[in-house]
Amino acid sequence: MRKAPTILHLDMDAFYASAEQASKPSLRGKAVVVGGLGPRGVVATASYEARVFGVHSAMPMGQARRLAPNAAYLVPRFGLYKAISEQVMGLLRELSPLVEPLSLDEAFVDLEAGGAAWDEASARLVGARLRADIRAVTGLTGSVGLAASKMLAKIASEQAKPDGLVVIEPGTER
Incomplete structure (x- = not known):
């Protein structure tokens, strides 16, 4: 077991919607x-402003439109998301040679x-500096979890949402 919380998990906040904003x-x-946006469309992500109305990922688009009829409904622009992701992953590689991307908006370091x-x-x-660097470079926010294991770092980043930092020190897990 590690003696310090040196596994970092980054999860960008409402990534596609935040990139559009x-x-x-x-x-x-x-x-x-x-x-x-078609009749069988599914929500990939919703901004936090849309989540207030109950809209969430994997929801049928028709249901989302009923819950938030005045929201902006957009098709994904994967080129934009990939470009931003490359910037973020570059910042992560500055921290360590061992970066494990899980998707365009999530990685372990x-x-x-x-x-x-x-x-x-x-x-x-390092976690606080990373969050500041991501905001400065991309204009977006990310949530960071730090722990001695991947599982705990992921749980910590979920607890940090949105735009936060949670550290689970080894020996304090419950």
């Missing part, structure tokens, strides 16, 4: 739903793989 200022602060010595305070600082 960042690229189109008129959408900022508004309910945005991204997904298939093994901070110990870089060879530096780590403690809870330095890991927390």
Whole structure:
């Protein structure tokens, strides 16, 4: 077991919808739903503003339209999302040579793989700096979890949502 919380999990917040809001200022602060717009379409992601109305990922688009009729409904622009993802993954590779992308908007990073010595305070600082760098480079937010295992780091990032940082120190798990 690791002695410091050196597994980092990053999960970008409402990634596709947030990317659309960042690229189109008129959408900022508004309910945005991204997904298939046809009769059998499914929500890929919803902005936090749309989630207030009960819209969520994997929901049939027809149901989303009933819940949030005034939201902006958009088809995915994977080229945009891939470009932003490459920027974010580049920031992660600056932290460690061992980056494990799970999708365009989610990855694990093994901070110990870089060879530096780590403690809870330095890991927390890296997590905070990463969040600030992501915001500066992309205009988007991400949630960061740090722990001694992948499973706990993922749980920590879920607890950090949206736009937060949660550290689970080894030995404090319950």
